[in-house]
Amino acid sequence: MLVKVVLLFLLGMAALAMVFKQLGGRKRLSKPVTCPRCGRHRIGNGPCPCGTARNKG
């Protein structure tokens, strides 16, 4: 009984790992450009507003 459960669990984990690997590979193709300061995704080639727009006061 337990052996079967463990085997099924391992198989499930392997399947999930494969799916996640494929998803990660797809995401790797398009590098998400994030700001090193705030960590937000930058839209376009312009600089992040967190670095340019300074709050007065």
Ligand SMILES: [Zn+2]
């Ligand atoms: Zn930023």
